[in-house]
Amino acid sequence: MINPSANGWIKRFFTELNLSVKPAQDRELFYDSLRKMGIVYGHAISLPAEEIQLVAKISHDELSKICLLYSHFQVYRLLKLSDDTTDFSTQLTAFYNQLYGNRSTILKKVLPESDVFEELEEILEERIQTNENIFSRNFSHVITNALLFQDVLAFGQFIRRNEIPENYLRKVEEVAVQIVLRALQTRSIPTPYDELIIKVFESSVRYAKIKTDNRELLESLPLSYFDAPLEKYYLLDLAALALFHEDEAQPIEIQFMEDLAVDLGFEKSVGVHFLKSAHAFLNTHRASIPYLNYKNPVKHFYDHAATNVSQLIVRNKSRLQKELSNNKDLLKLLTDSTVRSLDEKEKKKVKKQLLEICKTIPSLTIFLLPGGSLLLPLLVKFIPQLLPSTFNENLD
Template structure:
């Protein structure tokens, strides 16, 4: 039995799966359909597409994700190279990840030159499935970040075809996903402030794109002809459909958006219908297991959970926070302003900067310094004044607040 947290699990995986017995004749649409059925596309793995069953009783979510990522990478390797030798696949995968390692993103810092390729790959995959969302709130599924793991699979296919990852490929596909999700949400008949939060969740999950907002106004601006592979096209449509899903009902304008997206990539309408049906079928069947989809507004659920997380952090560190804040008159005044009116962008920037400086001195608040932690800062700023001494507001000179 495989233990994905024990050294040597990759070698044991291939020993048990006996890939030399597997057929290599598989088509892209067949491969993608099987991967989607496992839940890997949606970021919630419910099964593995393997010839020999794998028992996962007692496994942690990240352990399931590790095996799923390995198996899906191996699947696209078989699809692309038409061969199935793990001894060739493993070093190639390590070489691929070494190339895709972005500047400033020290993903593989634990890798040692004397380690075997399979051990190096274990360390890479272990780092790869760790999610920012887990750090922010353990009550919220890391579905967004894990859904984006399929980008690794698409980039690996590019690496196998070209011998390298095409320049700016990773940045381009991440930006396209964010843009498509943003445009998809704009088509929703009923909108809420939480739609913007969903965009921020995607933005905090990407690794290669650094931007604060999506500026694309329509699908035609996306230059979708960059994505010519069937796997890429199918994935982009499914991601749009997942963003639109709320109660199992796709409005006419939402369906039109998905069909227009498919048309621009020359994808048959029949795939859009299948995508809508399969996404609804999967989420309907498993939503009780996926925290993200347990509620009618999953993003509101995330907001509620993270709000409670922030309140808990402030409460536990109240004395230390007050001590640090009172040392800065400017920060105190800006926080007081925030209880009476909305701060302008310059003021918000000052508050964020000074609060982040304080977080650096309080270990328990390091969460706000991590990738994705910026999602919590507005909530942090909102609740801090409520935890400060009453004299903080009562004794402030009114002239300072005008």
């Protein structure tokens, strides 16, 4: 099974990936296979291949890393007609080093000849993050890196030309943002989603600035700069994302998509097709896409933290059970906490002994960080699930 948060996950990914399934040569079918993962819309919602087994309760960030890696690899296979995973990893690492500059990391200093797979793991970990700070990411449920797919397009350019065209990502981002804003401005009546969509792009941009009062016309955008089908499909999908709402598309929205399709060199019907496809996808997965749902920031923080703690417990279940079985006093207090409230002295004892256990399990050292002790009540909440049923009178 693959754990995308542990070292060596990329090698394991390629070991389990079924390479006998070749990417579609038809560009629209190929693009549609990537779109189904959700990465095109900025939120990965499904695994890239059914035969890949992952650890339990995979997080959104972990799924994003896998989908980004998979998308890059599929573009490599499509353009290179090769399944060489070592060459692919070497080229993708070179691509990111050219894109963001060679990064001098602790890993490189300690191990100058570090494994290219390990270096790539570190790069992808950094890349899926947004430009928001940690506080904002924890409290805002709309934060997501909506422009990750731009990397995939740029990597395709890198493979074809052995370099990234000058200012390529800047141009893609600027045009993408302008198309999204122009699409939003077609609405006669703003919808509740408009502000959320703008927030998503504000958290994702690295070069462009979001100016909601900008009314750039399609004719003035450098759409002729984009000649690859995947680039054009992506711009159509971003426009369709901006036009999402519960009701049927309005005539003015359909007209906008038709005009955009024509300006990109397609028939009008292609714009309508992308609008319908995007809205079908977003409606199907709406419940799992945070920026299409409204949620109180504090509740989101609690839900997010609870999910993370639950993942840590599931993945370290056997270690925790072993440590707990060796600490009879703590085990008794945790068992008592399921049927009564502990007093202050008992709570301090539980906190101290739990932190001692966290020191022995690397994955749980997050609880030792500043502020990490605030998550201990969640740890206590989920631990009783590990206890034998004989310790819980509620299960008698």
